[in-house]
Amino acid sequence: MRKVITGNHATAYGAKLSRPGVISAYPITPQTTIVEHIADFIADGELSCEFVKVESEHSAMAACISAQNTGARTFTATSAHGLALMHEMLMWAAAGRLPIVMVNVNRAMGPPWSIWADHLDSVAQRDTGWMQVYCEDNQEILDTTIMSFKVGESRDVLMPTMIAEDAFYLSHTVEPVDIPDQEDVDAFLPPYDPPFKLDVDDPKGFGSLVMPNNYMEFRYLMKLALDRARERIVEVDREFEEAFGRSHGGLVDLYRCEDAEYLIVAVGTTSSTVREVVDQLRSEGEKVGLARIRVFRPFPVDEVRAMVRGVKGVAVLDRVYSFGAFGPFYTELIAALYGQDERPVIKDYLVGIGGRDVRSKHIRDIYSNLKAVTRDGLDSETEWIDLNRPGGGA
Amino acid sequence: MGRFTIPREEYMRSGHVGCQGCGACHAMRYALKALGPRTIISIPACCWAVIPGVWPSRNLDVPMMNSAFEVTGASISGIRAGLDAQGKRDIQVVGWAGDGGTADIGIQALSGMVERGTNVIYIMYDNEAYMNTGIQRSSSTPVGAWTTTTPIGSTGYWEADEKKDMAEIMVAHRTPYVATANIAYPEDLIRKVRHAMEVQGPKFIQIYAPCPTGWRMDPGRTVEIARMAVSTHLWPQYEVDHGIYTINLKPKKTDLKEYVKLQGRFRHLPADFVDAWERRVDRNWERLLEKERFTRELVEKGLLPFHPLHGSSGKRPGGVGSHSADLPTADEVREDGE
Ligand SMILES: Cc1ncc(C[n+]2csc(CCOP(=O)(O)OP(=O)(O)O)c2C)c(N)n1
Numbered sequence: 001m002r003k004v005i006t007g008n009h010a011t012a013y014g015a016k017l018s019r020p021g022v023i024s025a026y027p028i029t030p031q032t033t034i035v036e037h038i039a040d041f042i043a044d045g046e047l048s049c050e051f052v053k054v055e056s057e058h059s060a061m062a063a064c065i066s067a068q069n070t071g072a073r074t075f076t077a078t079s080a081h082g083l084a085l086m087h088e089m090l091m092w093a094a095a096g097r098l099p100i101v102m103v104n105v106n107r108a109m110g111p112p113w114s115i116w117a118d119h120l121d122s123v124a125q126r127d128t129g130w131m132q133v134y135c136e137d138n139q140e141i142l143d144t145t146i147m148s149f150k151v152g153e154s155r156d157v158l159m160p161t162m163i164a165e166d167a168f169y170l171s172h173t174v175e176p177v178d179i180p181d182q183e184d185v186d187a188f189l190p191p192y193d194p195p196f197k198l199d200v201d202d203p204k205g206f207g208s209l210v211m212p213n214n215y216m217e218f219r220y221l222m223k224l225a226l227d228r229a230r231e232r233i234v235e236v237d238r239e240f241e242e243a244f245g246r247s248h249g250g251l252v253d254l255y256r257c258e259d260a261e262y263l264i265v266a267v268g269t270t271s272s273t274v275r276e277v278v279d280q281l282r283s284e285g286e287k288v289g290l291a292r293i294r295v296f297r298p299f300p301v302d303e304v305r306a307m308v309r310g311v312k313g314v315a316v317l318d319r320v321y322s323f324g325a326f327g328p329f330y331t332e333l334i335a336a337l338y339g340q341d342e343r344p345v346i347k348d349y350l351v352g353i354g355g356r357d358v359r360s361k362h363i364r365d366i367y368s369n370l371k372a373v374t375r376d377g378l379d380s381e382t383e384w385i386d387l388n389r390p391g392g393g394a
Numbered sequence: 395m396g397r398f399t400i401p402r403e404e405y406m407r408s409g410h411v412g413c414q415g416c417g418a419c420h421a422m423r424y425a426l427k428a429l430g431p432r433t434i435i436s437i438p439a440c441c442w443a444v445i446p447g448v449w450p451s452r453n454l455d456v457p458m459m460n461s462a463f464e465v466t467g468a469s470i471s472g473i474r475a476g477l478d479a480q481g482k483r484d485i486q487v488v489g490w491a492g493d494g495g496t497a498d499i500g501i502q503a504l505s506g507m508v509e510r511g512t513n514v515i516y517i518m519y520d521n522e523a524y525m526n527t528g529i530q531r532s533s534s535t536p537v538g539a540w541t542t543t544t545p546i547g548s549t550g551y552w553e554a555d556e557k558k559d560m561a562e563i564m565v566a567h568r569t570p571y572v573a574t575a576n577i578a579y580p581e582d583l584i585r586k587v588r589h590a591m592e593v594q595g596p597k598f599i600q601i602y603a604p605c606p607t608g609w610r611m612d613p614g615r616t617v618e619i620a621r622m623a624v625s626t627h628l629w630p631q632y633e634v635d636h637g638i639y640t641i642n643l644k645p646k647k648t649d650l651k652e653y654v655k656l657q658g659r660f661r662h663l664p665a666d667f668v669d670a671w672e673r674r675v676d677r678n679w680e681r682l683l684e685k686e687r688f689t690r691e692l693v694e695k696g697l698l699p700f701h702p703l704h705g706s707s708g709k710r711p712g713g714v715g716s717h718s719a720d721l722p723t724a725d726e727v728r729e730d731g732e
């Protein structure tokens with residue numbers, strides 16, 4: 001069934017089709033309509049699940065963790081301050097090896113108050129152990145929700161996933177979305193069957209005190225799980241393509257990168273604008289492609305190494321800045337490439353922070369600048385694009 | 395041969411790592427005897443996060459999960475929802491938290507859990523301070539007490555505020571069943587837990603649990619001091635069942651000085667402070683007697699017991715706790731136009 005719906009509506013469909021046993025969530029702009037759509041599904045009898053209407057996001061994640069621990073599949077959604085409030089529980093979910101799926105609508109953090117797109121909220125949760133998938137369109141959100149349950153619930157992964165969608169560009173923008181049939185999703189995604197759970201017939205304890213002689217091993221097992229998840233994400237993307245006829249690119253979504261001399265690395269919805277510009281530039285004879293980092297955790301180290309082979313210059317578009325350092329996607333890219341024999345010139349461009357529009361013109365300027373610094377040498381590692389008072393006290 | 399008044403079954407094995415004379419350990423042992431094996435427990439950060447033992451050892455024979463300090467109410471809401479989603483309705487879900495995890499950092503999640511009518515038992519074992527982190531004051535610390543954040547110093551910096559009344563806060567939430575209990579009265583404690591198992595909706599039990607380490611008392615006198623808490627009227631043993639107060643024990647009042655004398659945490663208190671405190675204790679006791687009398691009047695007027703609208707996670711009746719199953723559900727009430 002094809003419907004013209006918002007990213008938030010697509011999220012709610014993705015959750016519904018995955019048949020969660022428990023949903024627990026708390027409203028925050030611009031995530032609110034996800035919660036509302038889910039409530040509508042339940043009220044209309046289209047979705048049968050326990051909906052725990054908690055008093056905070058912290059409790060939402062705590063309820064999901066505990067429900068998942070009983071063997072129920074759980075889902076939640078949040079944004080910005082809600083995600084920040086969950087921080088402690090995000091680590092609990094990951095280390096508890098609970099494959100919860102959560103959609104985070106990427107929104108700027110206050111102060112000053114802002115409700116528009118920005119990646120600081122999710123990137124700040126980078127080290128919690130959650131997988132992170134950044135989406136480019138509404139179809140991808142729906143499909144990724146279903147796929148993430150399958151990846152996370154794999155016995156050799158058992159880790160939670162955060163799906164990131166840009167505020168308003170996706171959350172509130174309508175697009176045609178194919179909504180798969182329930183039977184097809186059921187065939188693709190088997191019921192959740194964890195190896196351990198809270199069970200009165202097989203009583204076990206979870207999360208007990210562990211001494212330093214054992215703690216490190218638990219963390220090492222998490223490392224192995226996310227390493228394995230790299231392969232599972234690609235496998236499940238392929239299985240999804242077989243079942244539903246579309247793929248979203250696995251870890252890195254490459255667009256016109258064959259024979260490219262220059263790459264523009266983008267994340268989330270900025271990628272769509274870059275796609276347009278790549279088409280324009282290609283028609284003008286430029287050898288440029290788009291590399292959309294789809295999965296930030298686990299970081300696609302091998303894919304990133306492979307994609308820059310033969311490339312002269314790389315522009316990284318970061319919609320988030322790590323104060324006192326660089327843009328985080330840039331840092332990660334550099335870390336993956338350091339030690340490689342062949343390294344392109346790489347420059348970090350800060351764009352769209354707090355929902356400022358990233359236009360084709362900006363991308364073209366960035367491309368010109370990238371060519372110049374590739375030829376003449378880097379002027380600086382990072383450049384903030386479209387500041388009101390460049391070089392001033394902005 | 396005499397009749398055993400306490401079940402012989404044990405779900406807490408030997409080998410706990412709590413201190414000698416730990417009241418919180420008595421509390422768990424008795425509570426589990428009442429709860430039995432079809433119970434799932436969530437325990438936040440507190441002494442009881444450590445007492446079961448270091449991984450991979452564990453002295454509890456029921457499934458349990460550790461959770462973060464402030465989430466017990468949300469955690470057991472999640473466990474209940476997860477079990478309900480799988481049709482497992484015959485399992486008791488229990489939150490087991492300290493006074494800090496309940497009255498302070500966890501009160502928001504607890505309030506939400508109760509307000510949603512969640513079908514769970516929340517047990518607060520009250521040792522009157524943050525013991526796990528080394529005896530810092532909580533809002534449940536009694537007035538006058540020494541703790542490491544209310545040191546006496548040269549200025550008499552002891553706890554200046556009165557103990558927060560969690561049971562009354564829970565009554566104000568229209569919690570279907572609220573009770574205080576005490577490790578020195580195990581039959582009463584077990585009866586209350588068993589009654590809670592029969593009641594539909596949220597249940598709250600606050601158990602007085604002396605902490606020899608934090609109270610600076612002789613670990614051999616845990617039960618004796620716990621009894622004195624009741625006989626001094628400092629810790630009334632009562633329950634509030636769908637709004638109706640019952641004081642379970644009305645002992646002849648004993649001297650608060652005797653109670654204070656046995657605990658190093660009160661050693662510094664001047665005699666006139668204890669006298670003034672005792673007068674407050676007496677007034678609290680009188681007020682409680684009046685509440686018991688008044689709510690009985692309300693029963694005669696047909697205003698109590700109150701009928702909660704909620705069942706477990708919403709409208710579905712059934713599952714553990716059948717006590718109020720004959721009460722109207724939200725849907726029925728709507729039909730009645732009430
Ligand atoms: C968010 C958070 N803040 C602080 C702590 C540290 N902490 C652990 S247990 C505890 C005190 C627990 O007191 P209480 O709930 O009364 O239980 P008790 O230790 O007395 O049994 C504190 C402050 C924590 N674990 N988590």
Ligand code: SF4
Pocket residue numbers: 411412413414415416417418419441445521525526604605606607608
């Ligand atoms: S510190 Fe107190 S409550 Fe904690 S284990 Fe020791 S005696 Fe028990």
Ligand SMILES: [Mg+2]
Pocket residue numbers: 492493494519520521522523524525532
């Ligand atoms: Mg305490």
